[in-house]
Amino acid sequence: MSVKPGIPRNSLIWLLVAQVLVILPHLTHLPLWIIGLWLGCATWRIQIFRMRARYPRSWLKALLMIGAGFGVYFSRGSLVGLEAGVVLLIAAFILKLVEMSTRRDALVLIFLGFFAVVTSYLFEDSLLAGLYSLLPVTALLAAMIGLQQSSLVTRPWPTVRLAGSLLLQAVPLMLVLFLFFPRLPPLWSLPQAGDRGVTGLADHMAPGDIARLGRSPELAFRVSFDGDIPPREQLYWRAVTFERFDGRRWSQSYASHLPQEPEWQAVGEPLGYNVVMQPSGQPWLFALDVARVAPGQAQLMSDFHLQRRQPVNQPLMYQVTSWLDARREAVRAPESLGRSLQLPERGNPRARAWAMELRRSAQEPQAMVDALLKHFNRQPYHYTLEPPPVGDDIVDDFLFETRSGFCAHYAGAMTFVLRAAGIPARVVAGYQGGEVNPAGNYLSVHQFDAHAWVEYWVAERGWVSVDPTFQVAPERVEQGLEQALARERSFLADQPMSLLRYRDIGWVNTLRLRWDSLNYGWQRWVLNYQGEQQTQMLQRWLGKLDAQTLGLGLVAILGVLTAVLALFLFKPWRRETDPHQRLFRRFERLLARHGVHRNKGEGARSFAERAAATLPEQAPAILAFVRLYEAQRYAQLPGTTDELSHSLRQLRRALPWRLPKPAGRS
Amino acid sequence: MRILPRFRDRWLLRRIPPAPSVRLNQRRIFIMPTAVGLAFLVALLLMLLTAINYQNSLAYGLSFLLGSLYLVTILHTWRNLAGLLLQAGGTTAAFVGEQALLRVRLESAGRAYQAVALGWPASGLRLVDVAAGGTVEVELSLPTERRGWLRPGRVRVESRFPLGLLVAWSWIDLELAALVYPQPCVAERPQGHSAPETEDEGTLARGAGVDDYQGLRAWQPGDARRRLHWKAYSRGQGLLVKDFASLLGNDPLLDFDTLDGDPERRLSMLCHWVVELSEKQQPFALRLPAGVIGPDGGQAHRDACLRALALHGLGGEGSA
Incomplete structure (x- = not known):
């Protein structure tokens, strides 16, 4: 036919739409100039289609490509890595649009579009993002269909409807593949999506750090317990311990990175639960003391925190068993005790003096701790998210001047005083409590649940956890941060958009909890449906399976589904009835609704005449339809069924919606 | 060397026997991935690798969705031919060197068919849509090289709709045949005498518009351009027009035997004069070794003469 098949209008329209839809979710991590480039290229391509502009010459194309390369280099600092790679992909996706002149080019563009959708998943994989991505995929398919259609087809909607129905028909097969297709471990390592400004605990703690987290409504992790959810007071989620103090900051000691399991004894009933944590950018996992996870997943470090090899950059699911009453390093004094006594040479003289004084009057370490807790309880300490600034001697200023602070202040000060009194102690950072979601019977822990507490070592009992904040603001532990800050009204004060602020409005809260539960399900059952999870699930449903049975079963199910779809598409039971016959059936049904039934063996003509006699007002329309039907069916006159169905429509319009019973007329 | 195509032809002959009307069914439709389809599969594999290496469930999901789509497309591509009725339409004869036109009617038994391509790969395929329950006639043109019956053989009917990932096709023989006349070749009118049986009836007027050359006269507006004396x-000498007057005279005889040269050239010359005389609406007779046609005038006579010229010496093929 034509020498060089151009791109039909329909296809071009859907390509342009698809491009907007593909690029939209990428905007959060694309440099601004990409948008300008896109607008320019899209306008240019439309002008080419309207024959008002020409295709770019090859030197200009080369210039644009080099320009885009430089743009990526300058805005991302490199041409390799995931971020730069995605910008390059999008730039190519945009530039290809201008250059596109043949169907082949259009196909390249469409395939690039599919890849761009895949890369968008690496940055955002929420339920909404997944559902949204169906839009660009549908548009890309519509563009692909448009390429095949003859140029006479110009209406864009039927094309996209066909694309949508193709996708819908593919969904059952896709679900089967998703469930049964074996998940492999990564074949080689690829650059990961880098630091996306994740909020969360850091590996050090200055006085204001945790208070800053206290303002963030972001999710930290969700937990499903195998049994009942334990009371809030027991939910101390350990993330990391801080053993080094430099006078201002608490930080991890190098020794706590040693993958050496400390000595501990399980006491009491084990508690099983499943955690799905959000990306934290840090290698540690959250768990209740003392925790054990599957060997490959993480290692219990010498300070009882769980750590894995790589930082958690994607949502991570793990199963934990904890012994809440376990005795930790109680048998003999651990070698690490020295680290838990370290203090800077100078600074905070009043606190040191006060510690010595307390120690002298208390004698026993435990009595000393009790005295300290009593001090926090009795003295006018104040729990606040907005602590006043302190000077160089942060512990002195807090203990004797301001006396108001967030959990980090209390934990830091208590650890300092204990150490100054010669009792080994360290700060534990993590999260405390969480919000029970009744919709899914699980616990959501947010960033504002971040907490710091203290553990000290005494002979024979080992490490003992203690929370000084509880003495100052018991409602923080018993009910949560919002109640603890009720007087101050500072809970999420700078987060007006966060639904968490509106927990007291019943329906908003119900809606929020439902949505959260949905997202959790998405994360647990869809995003984390990887190797082990899949094996477990399939075993639970189908019992023990070997790879061969699985493969054969997969092929069989796919075959059955395809056969069902084929039946649905081809409708072999309707093969014989031709379209004229089908329209005549509809005609019959229409008249039957108005009380005229065709007798067995009655011809079309005599039936119509009888109907015309019964419905004299519609007689012309009835007879017109039958005449056309006979002409097309028996006289083999040419004509499409369109004409006949048009005639049927006219008859339907001529008939009133409902006629009085024929009996009423005679 | 040519064993494979011959084997294929024989196999096709058994599977899809020639008939003037063929309905495409599962025995007659073949389906294969196209180059685009293979590229799509490679792209899917890359997506799957991305999914595996990033352990990303959504990327897995999209790869599976597009993979399932590929399976679904097999059905849809196949369906876009299944049930289609193809019938041989009329053909238009052509002179050697012109394009012969062959018509094929496509009829839908219910579904709409989109972008069905029809034709011969060598001369390009025509793309047509068939409405639900509708009929479409496609005119296929073929270059002609030899006189006689042009039998293009099997027509390829294919469809890549909807996604172009697969091609469903069939080779059907609708027993199409177009008559190809010899190429007209300008030459002196063969100096044949008038047809013997009309010798005495030369004065009989044979219908209106029977003209004969009379002489030259000055051109007037309205005169046919082809009568200009170039x-x-x-x-x-200025614009002169060959003047023709109604002549009740002898009809010319175009005689194969009076011409010189090889038979093909002679046929071409006769062909030229058949066309020329018919255009002038002058009755004539044509004598070929096989017999005499005419004298007569009119379209039917012209067609009979041209057909005789086209099929001269081609044996038993005249029956088709």
Whole structure:
């Protein structure tokens, strides 16, 4: 036919739409100039289609490509890595649009579009993002269909409807593949999506750090317990311990990175639960003391925190068993005790003096701790998210001047005083409590649940956890941060958009909890449906399976589904009835609704005449339809069924919606 | 060397026997991935690798969705031919060197068919849509090289709709045949005498508009351009028109035997004069070794003469 098949209008329209839809979710991590480039290229391509502009010459194309390369280099600092790679992909996706002149080019563009959708998943994989991505995929398919259609087809909607129905028909097969297709471990390592400004605990703690987290409504992790959810007071989620103090900051000691399991004894009933944590950018996992996870997943470090090899950059699911009453390093004094006594040479003289004084009057370490807790309880300490600034001697200023602070202040000060009194102690950072979601019977822990507490070592009992904040603001532990800050009204004060602020409005809260539960399900059952999870699930449903049975079963199910779809598409039971016959059936049904039934063996003509006699007002329309039907069916006159169905429509319009019973007329 | 195509032809002959009307069914439709389809599969594999290496469930999901789509497309591509009825339409004869036109009717038994391509790969396929329950006639043109019956053989009907990932096709023989006349070749009118049986009836007027050359006269507006005497014009004698008068005279006889040269050339010359005389609406007779046609005038006579010229010496093929 034509020498060089151009791109039909329909296809071009859907390509342009698809491009907007593909690029939209990428905007959060694309440099601004990409948008300008896109607008320019899209306008240019439309002008080419309207024959008002020409295709770019090859030197200009080369210039644009080099320009885009430089743009990526300058805005991302490199041409390799995931971020730069995605910008390059999008730039190519945009530039290809201008250059596109043949169907082949259009196909390249469409395939690039599919890849761009895949890369968008690496940055955002929420339920909404997944559902949204169906839009660009549908548009890309519509563009692909448009390429095949003859140029006479110009209406864009039927094309996209066909694309949508193709996708819908593919969904059952896709679900089967998703469930049964074996998940492999990564074949080689690829650059990961880098630091996306994740909020969360850091590996050090200055006085204001945790208070800053206290303002963030972001999710930290969700937990499903195998049994009942334990009371809030027991939910101390350990993330990391801080053993080094430099006078201002608490930080991890190098020794706590040693993958050496400390000595501990399980006491009491084990508690099983499943955690799905959000990306934290840090290698540690959250768990209740003392925790054990599957060997490959993480290692219990010498300070009882769980750590894995790589930082958690994607949502991570793990199963934990904890012994809440376990005795930790109680048998003999651990070698690490020295680290838990370290203090800077100078600074905070009043606190040191006060510690010595307390120690002298208390004698026993435990009595000393009790005295300290009593001090926090009795003295006018104040729990606040907005602590006043302190000077160089942060512990002195807090203990004797301001006396108001967030959990980090209390934990830091208590650890300092204990150490100054010669009792080994360290700060534990993590999260405390969480919000029970009744919709899914699980616990959501947010960033504002971040907490710091203290553990000290005494002979024979080992490490003992203690929370000084509880003495100052018991409602923080018993009910949560919002109640603890009720007087101050500072809970999420700078987060007006966060639904968490509106927990007291019943329906908003119900809606929020439902949505959260949905997202959790998405994360647990869809995003984390990887190797082990899949094996477990399939075993639970189908019992023990070997790879061969699985493969054969997969092929069989796919075959059955395809056969069902084929039946649905081809409708072999309707093969014989031709379209004229089908329209005549509809005609019959229409008249039957108005009380005229065709007798067995009655011809079309005599039936119509009888109907015309019964419905004299519609007689012309009835007879017109039958005449056309006979002409097309028996006289083999040419004509499409369109004409006949048009005639049927006219008859339907001529008939009133409902006629009085024929009996009423005679 | 040519064993494979011959084997294929024989196999096709058994599977899809020639008939003037063929309905495409599962025995007659073949389906294969196209180059685009293979590229799509490679792209899917890359997506799957991305999914595996990033352990990303959504990327897995999209790869599976597009993979399932590929399976679904097999059905849809196949369906876009299944049930289609193809019938041989009329053909239009052509002179050697022109395009012969062959018509094929496509009829839908219910579904709409989109972008069905029809034709011969060598001369390009025509793309047509068939409405639900509708009929479409496609005119296929073929270049002609030899006189006689042009039998293009099997027509390829294919469809890549909807996604172009697969091609479903069939080779059907609708027993299409177009008559190809010899190529007209300008020559002196063969100096044949008038047909013997009309010798005495030369004065009989044979219908209106029977003209014969009379002489030259000055051109007037309204005169047919093809009657202009170009030679005179080139000699600078102004625009002259060959004047024809109604003549009740002898009809010319175009005789194969009076011409010289090889038979094909002779046929071409006769062909030229058949066309020329028919255009002038002058009755004539044509004598070929096989017999005499005419004298007569009119379209039917012209067609009979041209057909005889086209099929001269081609043996038993005249029956088709």
